Amino acid sequence: MAGLDDVFGDLFTSVDAVVLFSPSGSYYERFMAVDELDLVVVGTENDVGAETFVELPLEFAAITDRIRFGLEGALDQGVIEDGDDLACATSVFSDEIDTVSRVRADAETQTGIYDLFAKSRADPEVVKAVLEVAIELGKKGQKGKPVGALFVVGDAGKVMNKSRPLSYNPFEKSHVHVGDPIVNVMLKEFSRLDGAFIISDAGKIVSAYRYLEPSAEGIDIPKGLGARHMSGAAITRDTNSISIVLSESDGLVRAFKAGELILEVDPEAY
Numbered sequence: 001m002a003g004l005d006d007v008f009g010d011l012f013t014s015v016d017a018v019v020l021f022s023p024s025g026s027y028y029e030r031f032m033a034v035d036e037l038d039l040v041v042v043g044t045e046n047d048v049g050a051e052t053f054v055e056l057p058l059e060f061a062a063i064t065d066r067i068r069f070g071l072e073g074a075l076d077q078g079v080i081e082d083g084d085d086l087a088c089a090t091s092v093f094s095d096e097i098d099t100v101s102r103v104r105a106d107a108e109t110q111t112g113i114y115d116l117f118a119k120s121r122a123d124p125e126v127v128k129a130v131l132e133v134a135i136e137l138g139k140k141g142q143k144g145k146p147v148g149a150l151f152v153v154g155d156a157g158k159v160m161n162k163s164r165p166l167s168y169n170p171f172e173k174s175h176v177h178v179g180d181p182i183v184n185v186m187l188k189e190f191s192r193l194d195g196a197f198i199i200s201d202a203g204k205i206v207s208a209y210r211y212l213e214p215s216a217e218g219i220d221i222p223k224g225l226g227a228r229h230m231s232g233a234a235i236t237r238d239t240n241s242i243s244i245v246l247s248e249s250d251g252l253v254r255a256f257k258a259g260e261l262i263l264e265v266d267p268e269a270y
């Protein structure tokens, strides 16, 4: 009877590199013995001390997001090349690696998920912190009731010029940064309020209660989404900001950059 190698073999034969997603130390060790192998590790921490590592901002629940981020990051770092065939080893159903997918690196079909964090005006840590706050808000809501929120991150000066106050700005005299622990409590309170949060490149909350006034000409957003998403997408085309929008109506968190929807995550999956 043909061995499984003969059946599954073509999945792995002549791959240009192996990409391990959050491997355990023992799993990683196995690959040390394989000679002539290009190995890339992708994860939130490089706890195996891999030479070639792409840092994930968070362990994306959607495996496609994880693989896209890892390959776009590896292409950007030049550790793989456009057209490379890769064996991507991930954990889908358990904590251990249990799935291998053969994926071709294609520079043409960049989703922009890596660039959203690594190549936006705002620091990657700031983008990550805002995404985490939006996910947290999505999970917890406001005393259990679903809430919506709109965060505009980066290029704050220009964003402020393309928006107006809906009310006094509670952050006027404060120096609160989006990663500060106090933010988690405050934002829950503030998320009841209208308007957008404006966050600087370095993560300072410049303003709340802002009404964005970008031109929405030609902006395409998923059907069923309204003004919060339209303005959140449009502002990222009129300025060098990115936006992270938590929808009150469907509970999803979406990220926009250059007017395009780049990432969509379900807070329930985190």
Ligand SMILES: Nc1ncnc2c1ncn2[C@@H]1O[C@H](COP(=O)(O)OP(=O)(O)OP(=O)(O)O)[C@@H](O)[C@H]1O
Binding pocket: 147, 148, 149, 150, 193, 194, 195, 196, 210, 211, 212, 213, 224, 225, 226, 227, 228, 229, 230, 231, 246, 247, 248, 249, 250
């Ligand atoms: N231009 C804007 N600038 C800032 N905030 C806005 C803007 N337009 C709408 N919002 C905010 O979004 C809230 C929800 O508006 P709307 O329901 O039209 O948006 P949506 O895209 O459907 O969002 P959701 O999915 O959360 O319902 C408004 O109450 C307001 O706080």
Ligand SMILES: [Mn+2]
Binding pocket: 225, 226, 227, 249
């Ligand atoms: Mn709505």
